[in-house]
Amino acid sequence: xxxxxxxxxxxxxxxxxxxxxxxxxxxxxxxxxxxxxxxxxxxxxxxxxxxxxxxxxxxxxxxxxxxxxxxxxxxxxxxxxxxxxxxxxxxxxxxxxxxxxxxxxxxxxxxxxxxxxxxxxxxxxxxxxxxxxxxxxxxxxxxxxxxxxxxxxxxxxxxxxxxxxxxxxxxxxxxxxxxxxxxxxxxxxxxxxxxxxxxxxxxxxxxxxxxxxxxxxxxxxxxxxxxxxxxxxxxxxxxxxxxxxxxxxxxxxxxxxxxxxxxxxxxxxxxxxxxxxxxxxxxxxxxxxxxxxxxxxxxxxxxxxxxxxxxxxxxxxxxxxxxxxxxxxxxxxxxxxxxxxxxxxxxxxxxxxxxxxxxxxxxxxxxxxxxxxxxxxxxxxxxxxxxxxxxxxxx
Numbered sequence: 001x002x003x004x005x006x007x008x009x010x011x012x013x014x015x016x017x018x019x020x021x022x023x024x025x026x027x028x029x030x031x032x033x034x035x036x037x038x039x040x041x042x043x044x045x046x047x048x049x050x051x052x053x054x055x056x057x058x059x060x061x062x063x064x065x066x067x068x069x070x071x072x073x074x075x076x077x078x079x080x081x082x083x084x085x086x087x088x089x090x091x092x093x094x095x096x097x098x099x100x101x102x103x104x105x106x107x108x109x110x111x112x113x114x115x116x117x118x119x120x121x122x123x124x125x126x127x128x129x130x131x132x133x134x135x136x137x138x139x140x141x142x143x144x145x146x147x148x149x150x151x152x153x154x155x156x157x158x159x160x161x162x163x164x165x166x167x168x169x170x171x172x173x174x175x176x177x178x179x180x181x182x183x184x185x186x187x188x189x190x191x192x193x194x195x196x197x198x199x200x201x202x203x204x205x206x207x208x209x210x211x212x213x214x215x216x217x218x219x220x221x222x223x224x225x226x227x228x229x230x231x232x233x234x235x236x237x238x239x240x241x242x243x244x245x246x247x248x249x250x251x252x253x254x255x256x257x258x259x260x261x262x263x264x265x266x267x268x269x270x271x272x273x274x275x276x277x278x279x280x281x282x283x284x285x286x287x288x289x290x291x292x293x294x295x296x297x298x299x300x301x302x303x304x305x306x307x308x309x310x311x312x313x314x315x316x317x318x319x320x321x322x323x324x325x326x327x328x329x330x331x332x333x334x335x336x337x338x339x340x341x342x343x344x345x346x347x348x349x350x351x352x353x354x355x356x357x358x359x360x361x362x363x364x365x366x367x368x369x370x371x372x373x374x375x376x377x378x379x380x381x382x383x384x385x386x387x388x389x390x391x392x393x394x395x
């Protein structure tokens with residue numbers, strides 16, 4: 001039997017905060033066990049199913065014995081070429097499928113492993129705050145030091161690169177960005193990306209843009225790719241995923257595109273850590289990228305309807321909230337008298353509603369909560385009704 005001492009785990013592991021969504025799931029499961037009808041607007045896991053034409057291709061490929069062997073490390077040629085075609089059609093950006101594209105076991109895996117390829121002990125990485133926690137976690141596990149870049153409302157939740165300390169700028173090796181943004185749902189334009197490219201060239205930085213929400217957008221807005229900008233491929237890469245676009249979160253498939261040397265570096269890490277993605281999943285993912293895209297349009301329509309109901313309801317309840325132009329998240333200020341954790345607990349304890357406290361994404365997320373549009377309109381309306389009933393009970 002192992003003696004569970006404090007020093008049993010590595011220093012790196014002890015530096016990691018508890019994984020936010022794991023803690024939320026425990027709280028949710030506790031309420032469910034007690035018979036509470038929980039409305040889960042916490043974790044961003046689409047409730048919509050994967051389209052049937054993608055599933056049909058998966059089933060057919062699974063019955064072919066030639067697909068039961070080890071896959072290639074880089075990803076199937078057909079899948080990588082499908083990524084190239086999709087990016088060319090969507091963003092008018094071209095890649096060499098053999099050198100500038102790499103298949104990933106979901107973009108989270110690639111984001112977490114990339115710092116291992118480029119950071120030495122105590123090297124710096126610039127990490128947005130609030131942000132998807134994996135940027136920070138991957139940096140820590142690689143022995144690096146994450147430096148927070150505040151995302152503030154007054155700057156439209158984009159980092160103010162001009163305010164970064166000169167020593168930090170010159171010492172940092174990686175810059176993480178993520179637009180459309182999780183958790184704030186903020187968006188970025190070409191001018192911001194041009195600023196990022198210039199900043200990276202001036203400071204010899206590797207830029208990693210997480211573009212996982214590129215296809216969830218509304219109201220005439222269409223998110224650009226970081227790699228559309230002149231010289232962007234000289235300094236950076238972009239992660240994307242089939243998880244949110246095609247409702248394939250559990251399938252675990254994504255990719256990285258961009259700078260050849262950066263892609264190669266991540267590839268070297270992966271060949272020593274994993275054995276690639278099941279070919280059957282890659283064949284289905286190829287169908288997703290190149291096949292009928294009406295399922296993606298349907299997703300946008302559903303999320304827009306849900307967004308409109310939730311935002312209107314929250315505004316009627318006097319919440320400080322904006323209509324997001326992209327992602328399936330709504331970022332709202334907590335009412336006076338609460339911080340993000342206390343209000344999140346108040347909602348689940350008194351209304352059976354799960355939301356994500358903003359501080360779980362970083363210290364600058366304090367004062368906000370994140371709603372995920374991953375329940376039906378009827379459930380979202382029920383959520384608004386439950387919050388309305390809390391007036392006079394501490395709200």
